[in-house]
């Protein structure tokens with residue numbers, strides 16, 4: 001078995017060597033030849049695995065400081081402040 005994918009000093013373990021190969025083409029037009037991710041047609045370098053990040057932007061919605069509800073609450077506070085300023089005049 002030729003072993004251009006991976007470290008040439010350390011041959012692939014038996015299980016990895018038997019894994020199906022990635023279907024992607026490299027920039028030189030040659031097939032990728034890296035082992036594909038389990039259940040996927042591509043290797044880890046060619047979109048086999050995904051980023052691992054949660055779906056959607058869950059982190060951004062954690063506090064809601066800039067949400068529509070927060071903006072509306074701030075608008076009410078500003079309106080109240082204006083009313084108080086008008087009372088003192």
Ligand SMILES: [Zn+2]
Nearest residue numbers: 022032043046
């Ligand atoms: Zn690949």
